[in-house]
Amino acid sequence: MSEKERLVELRNIVKIYGEHMVLKSVDFDLHAGEIHCLVGENGAGKSTLIKILSGAVSPESGEIVILGKKMKTLNPRLAIEMGITTVYQDAEIVDSLTVAENIFLGNELNSKMPFKIDKQRQADETQKILENLGIDLDANELAGNLSTAEKQMVQIAKALHRKARVIIMDEPTSSLGLEETRALLTLLKNLKSQGLGIIYISHYLNEVFEIADRITILKDGEKMGTYPLQEVDLNTVVKKMVGRDTALFFQRKKVPIGDVRFYVRNLTKKGIVEDVSFDVRAGEIFGIGGLVGSGRTELVSLIYGALRPDSGEIVMDGKTVVLKSPIDAMKKGICFVSEDRKKYGMFLGRNVVENLVAVKNKLSRRFLLNLSEELRLSTQTVNKLSIAVSDRDQLIEELSGGNQQKVIIGRWLLNTDAALYIFDEPTKGVDIGAREQIYQIMLELVENKKSIIMVSSDMPELLSMSDRIGVMRNGRMTHILQNDGLKEEDLMRLFIGV
Amino acid sequence: MPERKNSNQVLQKGKKPLYKNQWFFLLLAEVVLAVITGSINPRFFALSNITNILEQIAVLGILASGMTMLIISGEIDISVGANIGLVSCVIAMMIKNDVSYFWVVLVALILAAFNSLLVGSSSLVFKAPSFITSLGFLSVFRGTAYAITKGVFQTIYGKFEALGLTRLWGILPLGFLIGILIYFLAHFILKYSKLGRHFYAVGSNPAAAYLSGISIFRTKLLAFLINGLMIGMASMILLSRVGAAQPTTGSGLELRAIGAVVIGGTPLSGGKGNILGTFFGVLLMGIISNTLNMLRVNPYFQEVVFGIFIVASLAVSAFSAYAGKGVFKKAIRQSKEG
Ligand SMILES: Nc1ncnc2c1ncn2[C@@H]1O[C@H](COP(=O)(O)OP(=O)(O)OP(=O)(O)O)[C@@H](O)[C@H]1O
Ligand SMILES: [Mg+2]
Numbered sequence: 001m002s003e004k005e006r007l008v009e010l011r012n013i014v015k016i017y018g019e020h021m022v023l024k025s026v027d028f029d030l031h032a033g034e035i036h037c038l039v040g041e042n043g044a045g046k047s048t049l050i051k052i053l054s055g056a057v058s059p060e061s062g063e064i065v066i067l068g069k070k071m072k073t074l075n076p077r078l079a080i081e082m083g084i085t086t087v088y089q090d091a092e093i094v095d096s097l098t099v100a101e102n103i104f105l106g107n108e109l110n111s112k113m114p115f116k117i118d119k120q121r122q123a124d125e126t127q128k129i130l131e132n133l134g135i136d137l138d139a140n141e142l143a144g145n146l147s148t149a150e151k152q153m154v155q156i157a158k159a160l161h162r163k164a165r166v167i168i169m170d171e172p173t174s175s176l177g178l179e180e181t182r183a184l185l186t187l188l189k190n191l192k193s194q195g196l197g198i199i200y201i202s203h204y205l206n207e208v209f210e211i212a213d214r215i216t217i218l219k220d221g222e223k224m225g226t227y228p229l230q231e232v233d234l235n236t237v238v239k240k241m242v243g244r245d246t247a248l249f250f251q252r253k254k255v256p257i258g259d260v261r262f263y264v265r266n267l268t269k270k271g272i273v274e275d276v277s278f279d280v281r282a283g284e285i286f287g288i289g290g291l292v293g294s295g296r297t298e299l300v301s302l303i304y305g306a307l308r309p310d311s312g313e314i315v316m317d318g319k320t321v322v323l324k325s326p327i328d329a330m331k332k333g334i335c336f337v338s339e340d341r342k343k344y345g346m347f348l349g350r351n352v353v354e355n356l357v358a359v360k361n362k363l364s365r366r367f368l369l370n371l372s373e374e375l376r377l378s379t380q381t382v383n384k385l386s387i388a389v390s391d392r393d394q395l396i397e398e399l400s401g402g403n404q405q406k407v408i409i410g411r412w413l414l415n416t417d418a419a420l421y422i423f424d425e426p427t428k429g430v431d432i433g434a435r436e437q438i439y440q441i442m443l444e445l446v447e448n449k450k451s452i453i454m455v456s457s458d459m460p461e462l463l464s465m466s467d468r469i470g471v472m473r474n475g476r477m478t479h480i481l482q483n484d485g486l487k488e489e490d491l492m493r494l495f496i497g498v
Numbered sequence: 499m500p501e502r503k504n505s506n507q508v509l510q511k512g513k514k515p516l517y518k519n520q521w522f523f524l525l526l527a528e529v530v531l532a533v534i535t536g537s538i539n540p541r542f543f544a545l546s547n548i549t550n551i552l553e554q555i556a557v558l559g560i561l562a563s564g565m566t567m568l569i570i571s572g573e574i575d576i577s578v579g580a581n582i583g584l585v586s587c588v589i590a591m592m593i594k595n596d597v598s599y600f601w602v603v604l605v606a607l608i609l610a611a612f613n614s615l616l617v618g619s620s621s622l623v624f625k626a627p628s629f630i631t632s633l634g635f636l637s638v639f640r641g642t643a644y645a646i647t648k649g650v651f652q653t654i655y656g657k658f659e660a661l662g663l664t665r666l667w668g669i670l671p672l673g674f675l676i677g678i679l680i681y682f683l684a685h686f687i688l689k690y691s692k693l694g695r696h697f698y699a700v701g702s703n704p705a706a707a708y709l710s711g712i713s714i715f716r717t718k719l720l721a722f723l724i725n726g727l728m729i730g731m732a733s734m735i736l737l738s739r740v741g742a743a744q745p746t747t748g749s750g751l752e753l754r755a756i757g758a759v760v761i762g763g764t765p766l767s768g769g770k771g772n773i774l775g776t777f778f779g780v781l782l783m784g785i786i787s788n789t790l791n792m793l794r795v796n797p798y799f800q801e802v803v804f805g806i807f808i809v810a811s812l813a814v815s816a817f818s819a820y821a822g823k824g825v826f827k828k829a830i831r832q833s834k835e836g
Pocket of ligand 1 (some may be wrong): 016018022040041042043044045046048049263388389390397398399400401402403431475
């Protein structure tokens with residue numbers, strides 16, 4: 001394998017949606033044995049570019065060359081046959097099949113008996129692939145029992161089994177914890193050394209700088225350049241992405257903290273959340289950290305009434321509240337931004353305005369909608385969060401991932417009367433610049449004496465934003481720490497419990 | 499990336515070319531069909547025939563309006579025809595016994611709404627698809643109609659005619675006018691009321707709607723209630739026009755209504771669609787039916803044509819969910835997260 005074998009080359013790619021040119025003659029290439037990272041703001045065109053390479057979207061013009069062959073047309077199937085595999089977050093893994101069956105799905109191994117699949121041989125070969133990749137999984141495990149991270153790994157294993165040469169990952173770590181991220185990055189380095197080419201998109205620049213061989217920066221659909229890792233530093237990349245200087249680490253302002261407005265005592269949901277007690281004060285950001293699966297999301301779902309607790313007490317402004325459903329919570333002034341915008345946030349097929357005002361409307365007592373007010377509020381939110389949207393009839397699924405996230409956050413921020421805001425992974429998929437805007441808005445909230453509970457897997461976020469941090473482990477809140485002088489390593493140790 | 503807006507500038511309206519609207523295609527198809535039929539049989543364009551078409555589509559239009567809202571909320575009701583059968587039989591018997599029209603109207607609306615709520619609440623309480631529960635209630639309604647009529651034809655000739663046979667200025671059928679009114683009402687609800695927004699929300703993503711504080715149970719039940727009231731209305735107009743009822747009255751209308759809704763651009767998956775499309779979908783059904791009559795197609799064969807038409811409209815709906823701008827949408831949806 002020569003050092004410079006070109007697996008993929010994209011030339012002068014142009015993509016137009018409606019009247020907007022979202023890719024303006026972009027070049028891109030990928031060598032064997034390299035990790036090529038793609039970075040840029042929300043809506044810069046990163047996902048669109050890789051969708052073109054994976055055949056899901058066809059460009060208006062431009063050339064696609066795969067393994068030296070110029071492709072006239074491309075579709076997802078063909079792309080896979082040519083050795084290009086895109087690892088999506090949830091798709092493609094069938095929960096009711098085992099790991100081995102998933103990997104061999106579509107080209108099962110036949111045994112001597114006709115129509116009978118040789119399960120044993122499939123399992124053995126799968127185990128070999130997994131071991132080779134250093135993935136600690138049982139080939140006979142049901143895929144439904146796997147975590148998001150493990151499913152991703154199975155997809156990678158599947159790709160390798162199908163002799164993929166190129167693996168594309170679009171924000172794979174946005175729903176992974178720190179440990180899982182580490183494991184994935186190690187795996188990717190391993191794949192690279194085996195001669196595969198990897199295209200990696202992420203808003204976490206520290207990851208990018210850890211694994212990249214080359215970095216390509218996109219801005220507003222234009223390529224700002226491709227750089228070998230040695231030739232750039234973090235600041236340069238950020239500056240080229242955002243077009244201005246941005247602080248890499250958010251330095252938050254301290255706000256005077258008031259009295260306890262909200263507390264829970266001995267909150268329990270059997271097998272999920274055990275005996276959790278904590279309080280949150282006016283003007284405070286209470287961070288909740290822990291490994292993925294430690295019960296953080298379940299805990300806040302209990303507080304929001306989306307889950308019913310078996311026992312325990314939730315007290316707001318001195319009064320015990322019983323929350324039968326989210327409606328009750330909303331009436332009591334509790335907001336909840338869910339971590340999974342696709343499942344629990346977006347109204348697909350509806351436009352940006354309708355998605356933004358859903359909660360605001362729900363809270364109004366009128367039967368009729370106030371369309372001009374809706375427009376005013378949406379415009380205001382779009383500006384405040386700089387959501388990249390072409391017009392008010394644009395459907396939410398036509399926004400880039402990060403901009404979708406901003407819409408969902410914006411929906412809840414329009415409810416200005418709430419007392420307690422719960423954010424579950426608020427900046428998932430959001431670019432550096434916009435992350436800062438969201439933090440700024442959170443600070444405005446606490447300045448106005450609101451309380452915030454923030455669940456986050458992003459350590460820098462947790463450490464820079466929280467006044468106190470509750471550590472969740474196996475459904476219990478094991479520690480509540482004052483956030484001064486806390487270090488990532490200390491926290492991590494508490495998360496794992498060593 | 500789209501231009502960022504200045505803070506004093508409001509979000510502009512999207513520019514959607516005319517040809518991207520489903521109703522535009524339907525209108526085109528209707529004009530073509532009318533011209534062809536008219537050139538074969540010029541009587542197609544006679545005023546009396548046009549009045550005839552309007553009269554025929556009045557009932558379907560009312561049913562399709564209710565069905566549009568129901569489908570947008572992510573539900574469906576295939577017991578509509580049987581519901582009409584039961585309601586028409588009950589009110590026909592009342593009319594035969596000279597019960598005052600006030601009670602007739604009241605019973606028609608309440609009974610139809612009650613039936614529809616049965617379908618809806620059983621689906622919501624037992625968490626079974628409304629397709630299944632309405633399939634069950636279809637037999638219940640029809641069976642009940644047979645039981646109370648003992649299978650006997652209920653004729654009411656000469657009574658209760660105003661609703662179905664009145665023609666304003668000798669041309670405009672009253673039923674059609676009521677239909678138009680209901681289109682407007684449905685459009686108003688979907689476009690300008692919170693309830694309409696909630697219909698779209700629960701149809702598009704029930705989990706997100708729930709977390710936004712919208713009661714899924716209440717919203718969907720209201721969709722069933724409105725659909726029921728439409729069924730009651732349609733039953734009265736139908737009975738008034740035909741002058742007789744039997745348990746099978748109205749059977750098959752649910753499929754035509756669903757077909758009209760779907761071909762009008764409201765997908766069965768819910769969360770999308772509008773009334774304008776339904777209006778043109780209903781009109782297309784009416785014109786096709788009239789054309790088949792004009793061209794003297796055998797009535798049994800007409801059934802076949804309608805069956806094929808409905809399957810075709812469902813296929814179109816399924817296709818348009820996948821194909822768009824020459825792109826395989828499903829693949830995009832999978833990767834949309836990114
Ligand atoms: N189906 C579509 N219809 C219209 N516009 C679209 C569609 N898909 C994407 N766009 C637009 O293309 C632009 C680029 O989107 P893309 O998803 O490639 O951004 P991205 O760089 O991946 O951003 P993010 O970091 O937020 O994921 C966005 O402005 C988006 O609104
Ligand atoms: Mg993206």
